[in-house]
Amino acid sequence: MERRHFLKTAILGAVAGTVGLKNMKLFALDKAASGKIPQTDAIPDMVAVMGGEPEQLYARAIQEMGGISRYIKPGMKVVVKPNIGWDKTPEFAACTNPILIGAIVRDCLQAGASEVKVFDHTCDQWRGCYENSGIQEAVKQAGGQMAYAHEEKYFREIELPRALRMKKPKIHESLIDCDAWINVPVLKNHGGARMTICMKNYMGIVWDRRYLHSNDLQQCIADAATFEKKPVLNIVDAYRIMTQNGPKGRSLEDVQTPKALFMSSDIVALDTAATQFFNQFREMTIQEASHIVLGEKHKLGTTDLDKLNIKRIRI
Amino acid sequence: MQIYGFFRWARRITALALFSGLLYFFVSISAGAASFWQAILGLQIVPAVLGIASGGLLTVILVFLITLIFGRVYCSWLCPLGIWQDIVYRAGLFVRNKKQRRTRYTKAHDTLRYFILIFVIICVSFGLVVPLLWLDPYGLFGKMATNLGRPLSHLLTGFQYDAWSTAAFVVSAILFIALSVTAFLKGRLYCNTICPAGTLLGLISRYSMFRVKIDAGTCTHCKLCGMTCKSYCIDCNTATIDTSRCVVCLNCLSKCSRGGIRYGFAWKRDRSRTGQPEGSQPDKNRRAFLTAALGAGAGAVLLNRFTEKKRVRISRIMPPGAGTLELLKDTCVACHACVAACPAHIIKPALGEFGWQGFLLPSVSYEHGFCGFDCQKCQEACPTGALRFMPIEEKKRIKMGVVKLSLELCIVEKFGTDCGACDEHCPVKAVEMTPREGTDKVFPKTTPRLCIGCGGCEYICPATPKAIVVIPLSKQRQADAPAIDATIDVKIDSFGF
Numbered sequence: 001m002e003r004r005h006f007l008k009t010a011i012l013g014a015v016a017g018t019v020g021l022k023n024m025k026l027f028a029l030d031k032a033a034s035g036k037i038p039q040t041d042a043i044p045d046m047v048a049v050m051g052g053e054p055e056q057l058y059a060r061a062i063q064e065m066g067g068i069s070r071y072i073k074p075g076m077k078v079v080v081k082p083n084i085g086w087d088k089t090p091e092f093a094a095c096t097n098p099i100l101i102g103a104i105v106r107d108c109l110q111a112g113a114s115e116v117k118v119f120d121h122t123c124d125q126w127r128g129c130y131e132n133s134g135i136q137e138a139v140k141q142a143g144g145q146m147a148y149a150h151e152e153k154y155f156r157e158i159e160l161p162r163a164l165r166m167k168k169p170k171i172h173e174s175l176i177d178c179d180a181w182i183n184v185p186v187l188k189n190h191g192g193a194r195m196t197i198c199m200k201n202y203m204g205i206v207w208d209r210r211y212l213h214s215n216d217l218q219q220c221i222a223d224a225a226t227f228e229k230k231p232v233l234n235i236v237d238a239y240r241i242m243t244q245n246g247p248k249g250r251s252l253e254d255v256q257t258p259k260a261l262f263m264s265s266d267i268v269a270l271d272t273a274a275t276q277f278f279n280q281f282r283e284m285t286i287q288e289a290s291h292i293v294l295g296e297k298h299k300l301g302t303t304d305l306d307k308l309n310i311k312r313i314r315i
Numbered sequence: 316m317q318i319y320g321f322f323r324w325a326r327r328i329t330a331l332a333l334f335s336g337l338l339y340f341f342v343s344i345s346a347g348a349a350s351f352w353q354a355i356l357g358l359q360i361v362p363a364v365l366g367i368a369s370g371g372l373l374t375v376i377l378v379f380l381i382t383l384i385f386g387r388v389y390c391s392w393l394c395p396l397g398i399w400q401d402i403v404y405r406a407g408l409f410v411r412n413k414k415q416r417r418t419r420y421t422k423a424h425d426t427l428r429y430f431i432l433i434f435v436i437i438c439v440s441f442g443l444v445v446p447l448l449w450l451d452p453y454g455l456f457g458k459m460a461t462n463l464g465r466p467l468s469h470l471l472t473g474f475q476y477d478a479w480s481t482a483a484f485v486v487s488a489i490l491f492i493a494l495s496v497t498a499f500l501k502g503r504l505y506c507n508t509i510c511p512a513g514t515l516l517g518l519i520s521r522y523s524m525f526r527v528k529i530d531a532g533t534c535t536h537c538k539l540c541g542m543t544c545k546s547y548c549i550d551c552n553t554a555t556i557d558t559s560r561c562v563v564c565l566n567c568l569s570k571c572s573r574g575g576i577r578y579g580f581a582w583k584r585d586r587s588r589t590g591q592p593e594g595s596q597p598d599k600n601r602r603a604f605l606t607a608a609l610g611a612g613a614g615a616v617l618l619n620r621f622t623e624k625k626r627v628r629i630s631r632i633m634p635p636g637a638g639t640l641e642l643l644k645d646t647c648v649a650c651h652a653c654v655a656a657c658p659a660h661i662i663k664p665a666l667g668e669f670g671w672q673g674f675l676l677p678s679v680s681y682e683h684g685f686c687g688f689d690c691q692k693c694q695e696a697c698p699t700g701a702l703r704f705m706p707i708e709e710k711k712r713i714k715m716g717v718v719k720l721s722l723e724l725c726i727v728e729k730f731g732t733d734c735g736a737c738d739e740h741c742p743v744k745a746v747e748m749t750p751r752e753g754t755d756k757v758f759p760k761t762t763p764r765l766c767i768g769c770g771g772c773e774y775i776c777p778a779t780p781k782a783i784v785v786i787p788l789s790k791q792r793q794a795d796a797p798a799i800d801a802t803i804d805v806k807i808d809s810f811g812f
Contacts, residue, residue, distance in 0.1 A: 048810050087689060123740060123775070125659045125687050132689075151475060191748040191757070192735020209736070210777035216732035243803050247739055253802045260810075276812040281805050288755075290733075305812050312810055 043070075044311040046264035046273060052315040054100040054239050057261035061235070062107065064311055065263055071232040072180055074112025079174050079181040080104050080144070081231070083188075083201055084120035084135050086248050087128035093240035093255045094248055096186045098134035100237050100261070104182060105144035116144035117174045120204040123248075126150040147174045155207035162298060163223035165215045170207035171227065183231035183267070187238040187274050189246035193217055195278065195289035196247050197271045198234040199225045199300075222294035225267060236262040236274045243281045256281055268292060268301025269308055276305075319568040319578070326392055326564065334398040341460035341655045342468040353696055356652055358393055359453040360512050362698035365444065365646050369700030379519060386520040386527075390506055390513055390562040396452035397506055397513075397562065400498035404545050407499045417542040420550040423560055424508045425600060429607035430614075432514040437615040442645045443622060445672045452510050453698075455490060457650030458675065462487035462664065465655065477660035477683035483675055502545030507560040517559035526581040527561055527568070529554045534575035540567035549576075622672060631668035631678035632768060632787040635686065635713045636694045636702040639790050640669055647701035649675040656696035659684035661770070677702075679715065681770035681785065686715070688742040688769060711742075714794040716768025716785035718745055720761045724782035727758050735759070737783050740771030743797050746783065759783065764795045 047064040049057045062068055072078055082096035090098055105116045118139045122129040126149070130136040136146050148154055155170035175181060185201035192213070193200050202224035203209060212220035238260040245254045260277065264270040271292045278284050286292040286303060296303050336352040356362065360378045363371035378389050390397045408416055431450065438446050448454060462483040469476035497504050506513040520526075529540075534554055541549040544567055548560035567576055629640055634653055637643040654662045654677060665678035677693070679686065688711060694704040705713070726734040737759050738748040745766035748757035761783075772783045 048812075050810065087687060125684065125690070127658055128687060128690065153473070190735070191738030192733050194733075210775065213734045213736045213775075214726050214730075214777035216730070217735070218733050244800055245744055248742060250742070250744055250797065251799050253799050256803065256805070258807060273810070273812045277810055280807045280809075280811040281803055310812070 045266060045308040046262065046269060046310045047313065048260065048262045048273065048277075048310065049313045049315060050258065050260040052259060054097045054237070054261070055103045056315060057239065057259070058100055058103045058107075058235070060313060060315060061261055061263040064313070065233070068107045069111045071182075072108050072111040072113050074114075076113050076179040077177065078108045078113040078116045079147075079178040080108070080116060080118045080139075080184060081175070081181060081201065081205065082118065082120060082135060082184045082237075083186050083196070083204065084129045084133050085123045085204065087122075087124035087132050088249065089132055090134050091240065091252065091255065092249050093186060093188065093242045095129070095133035095135065096184050096237045097239050098138035100235075100239065101135050101184060102138035102142040104184060104235070105139055105142035108182075109143050116142075117147045117178070118144055119147035119149040119172060119174060121149045121172065121207065121209070122204075123209075147172070149204075152207055158227075160223055160226050160228075162226040164219055166206075166212065166220040166223040169211070169224065172205050172207075175205050175227075175229065178229075180232045181229065183234045185234075185236060186241070187236055187278060188242035188249075189244060189278070189282065189284070190289075191246065193221060193289060193291060195271070195275055195284060195292075197236055197274045198231075198267045199271055199291050199295055202227065218289075218291040219294055221291035222298050222300070225295055225300055226298050230265075231267070232265065234264055234267050234270045236270060238262065238274065238277065241278065241281070243278070266301040266308070268295045268303055269305060270301075271295070272303045273305055273310070319565050323565050323569065326388075329392050330398045330401070333393060334395055334402075337395045337456070338460055338464065341457060341652070342464035343655075344465075344468055344472060344474055353652075353656075356650075356696065356698035359698055360389065360394075360516075361447060361451040361453055361648060362650070365439070365447070365648065366698065366700035369703065371698075371700070378516075382516045382519045382523060384524045386523040386525060386558060386561060386563045387513070387516050388563045389516060390503075391564045394452050394506075394512075395456040396494070396510075397503070399456065400494065400503060400505065401545070401564070403495050403498040404502050418502065418544055418547055420541055420544075420552075421547045423548075423557060425603035426607050426610075428508050428514045428517075429604050430611050431509060432511045432611075433608050434611035434614050435511040437611060438618065441615070441619060442641075443615075443619060444645055444648065445622075446618070447511070448647075448649050448675065450509060450511055451648045451650075452506070452512060454648035454650040455494070457648075457652055457655075458483070459487045459491045459494075461651035461654050463491060478654055478657070478663045480664045480666070482666050483664035486675070502547060503560075503562060504547075506562065507546055507548075520561065521559045523558065524580065524582050525578060526558050527556055527563065527565075527576065527578045528581060529556060529576050530574070533573050535573065539570045540576045543567055543570050627670040627673070627789075629669055629787050629789050631665055631680065632716045632770075632785065633669075633791065634662050634677050634679055634693050634702050635691070635710055635715055635791070636697075636705060637677075637791060638703065640673065643669075643676060643701055644672055645701075646699045647676050648699060649677070650698065651675075651677065652696040652698060653677045653693035653702055656692040658690065658692060659687055661686060662693060679770070681774045683774075685740070685770035685774040686768075709793070712767060712793045712796065714767050714788060714792050716766075716770070716787045717763050718761050718766040718768070718772060718783060719786050720746065720759060720783045722758070722782070724778050724780060725759060726778050726782070727756055728782075729778070731756065733757070734777065736775040736777060737772035740775045742769065742771065743767055743794070745794075745797075746772050765797050767794045 043066045047061045049061045082101050084095045086094040088094035108116045157170050188196045190196040340352040363374035466476045538551040541551040546560045548557040661684045662677045664675040691710045694702045735748045737746045743765045746761045749760045768785045770785050773785050776783045
């Protein structure tokens with residue numbers, strides 16, 4: 001039923017397309033006056049931008065990636081999944097930047113998404129996380145909605161046929177029911193998994209965190225990422241990053257502000273790139289954060305960045 | 316008569332608003348909106364007396380002054396348990412016929428009420444609050460609202476209730492039924508016999524500036540007023556009113572069509588002749604008081620003998636700000652406002668963990684959550700100051716317990732796979748994943764002097780049994796401040812890939 005509904009909406013959208021197209025063009029021009037949206041064959045595998053404010057970084061990167069309408073079609077139910085794990089304010093870099101999340105939600109709605117939901121299965125008490133991270137406020141202002149994820153009833157069991165250790169996790173309902181989702185982690189070091197970027201961000205879609213921790217954490221993270229519905233985009237928020245005492249952090253001394261953002265559909269490549277970026281601040285390899293290597297074994301992407309067409313931009 | 320009607324409505328509206336506000340605070344599952352009603356907790360007389368050192372003095376003076384001027388209006392305007400009894404009594408009128416609705420004057424149970432009051436005063440002045448745990452009207456209301464109302468509200472909204480305690484539920488249910496049945500059958504019997512606050516305020520209201528009194532000139536002894544009194548305190552035969560029991564509900568006034576009973580200024584010269592209910596039998600009254608005082612003294616001595624003199628070894632953690640178990644016992648009436656306010660649902664009524672005197676006092680359990688680093692909702696809610704409100708920076712260092720790691724149970728040690736859940740949750744890095752030579756793994760390492768006992772590690776530890784737990788401390792203190800790591804000083808201008 002849902003697919004049929006979606007197709008119907010899509011066709012209707014195409015028929016009345018002219019109006020939408022105009023709007024989109026106007027919007028794109030508005031945001032980035034320089035350059036046009038590249039054509040399909042010119043779209044890079046990954047975009048890395050540095051040296052701007054969160055909204056600027058996002059606008060530039062998504063433009064290079066072909067615009068949001070390449071990924072989000074009118075009528076789609078969209079989920080944006082940030083890291084909202086901790087009851088910390090934005091300057092501590094424990095959660096994804098709220099301004100970035102707001103910009104993505106607004107962009108998705110402008111592209112015609114029927115709804116945009118945002119959630120995370122938090123570690124700290126959920127209300128504090130949603131409020132103090134600034135994400136709840138940003139999402140509401142952008143026109144999206146926050147989804148509850150603090151009780152088991154919001155999660156449904158699914159099968160992961162390719163998984164090695166975690167074969168039947170409970171996944172958040174909004175993710176199972178959506179048409180497309182965008183994975184938006186923040187770049188941090190992690191006491192257990194060593195790094196927390198895109199793949200580690202999958203932990204927030206699973207109900208039973210303790211299961212992952214007690215059944216080979218690294219393998220379980222890679223297993224979670226085999227979830228059939230892949231994010232249409234992974235966006236790494238490296239505007240502020242946490243280089244020590246992660247993932248919760250203790251003080252502002254743990255935070256660096258490189259003002260960067262990376263975007264790709266290849267989750268393994270993006271985690272690899274982000275780890276190499278992080279390595280400039282503090283020594284870290286993907287062999288240590290081995291879930292990234294295990295992700296490649298699951299054929300989720302490549303760790304060989306040389307094979308990819310990466311566009312590096314400095315604003 | 317018009318003016319009395321106005322006052323009655325004002326009383327009903329204020330009382331209902333206050334009652335529903337307090338009820339909302341105690342049972343609401345959304346902590347945000349409830350905090351508005353928290354201010355009402357500060358008006359409750361027994362918590363104010365217990366917390367007289369921490370800001371309760373103003374309330375005590377205010378309530379005593381109001382009582383001295385207007386009589387026991389506190390009991391029918393501000394006391395949640397009193398209002399609940401009024402609601403039950405009022406609802407009872409609907410199921411009674413005209414004849415059954417009538418009430419009749421009964422004598423006050425002087426010996427009993429003074430016994431209880433004096434007993435409580437002696438006990439409290441010797442730092443023994445346990446009788447108040449079971450007598451304070453506000454504390455009783457809080458216990459019932461929290462342990463009956465909260466599970467119910469969670470059941471209705473479909474959220475799970477983490478602070479469930481069967482014992483607290485059963486005790487509260489018994490109290491609730493007993494009090495409601497008493498109110499249904501006997502009106503304000505509890506308030507005028509058992510409640511120590513009611514008796515204390517009664518001693519003042521006896522001499523209040525404004526009082527309800529019968530005007531001997533216009534009264535026709537029709538007894539209508541006496542039949543409508545829920546305190547049973549209007550003696551129509553002698554045309555006197557026992558103002559020590561009158562809660563100034565003013566119901567009687569609107570019954571009298573002749574103005575034979577009035578609420579007015581009573582500090583006139585002829586005070587000795589009217590409005591002195593016990594005036595006719597002062598000896599009897601004095602005898603009751605003396606008997607009660609003697610009995611209460613003996614009772615208090617006995618209770619004191621049986622209380623725990625030795626330091627109780629606590630097997631549960633006390634909420635932040637409690638200080639020591641002695642301090643907690645000295646000031647807490649177990650109203651469970653902290654249980655209701657805790658967003659993590661970790662505060663639960665204690666069973667035997669704090670000894671028998673500590674039954675139902677707030678205790679902390681990390682089964683379903685842990686103490687929020689930036690949270691002090693329990694301290695904000697506590698009306699007695701038993702959970703001392705402190706600057707947030709001090710709360711962040713308060714040491715409720717201390718970490719204990721059993722490395723042999725740890726996932727990394729047992730299975731050789733990464734975990735780090737404890738390190739992840741620790742806000743002060745009292746447990747940190749550290750590399751071990753000869754392995755490529757990181758293992759948890761604790762620094763107990765930094766630990767604040769928030770329970771993040773214990774809650775999240777995936778090992779069974781838990782490899783890392785928090786041991787309760789019977790004396791809370793400040794944990795050492797962690798040394799702040801230096802910032803990594805790196806300037807980058809390339810992506811590194």
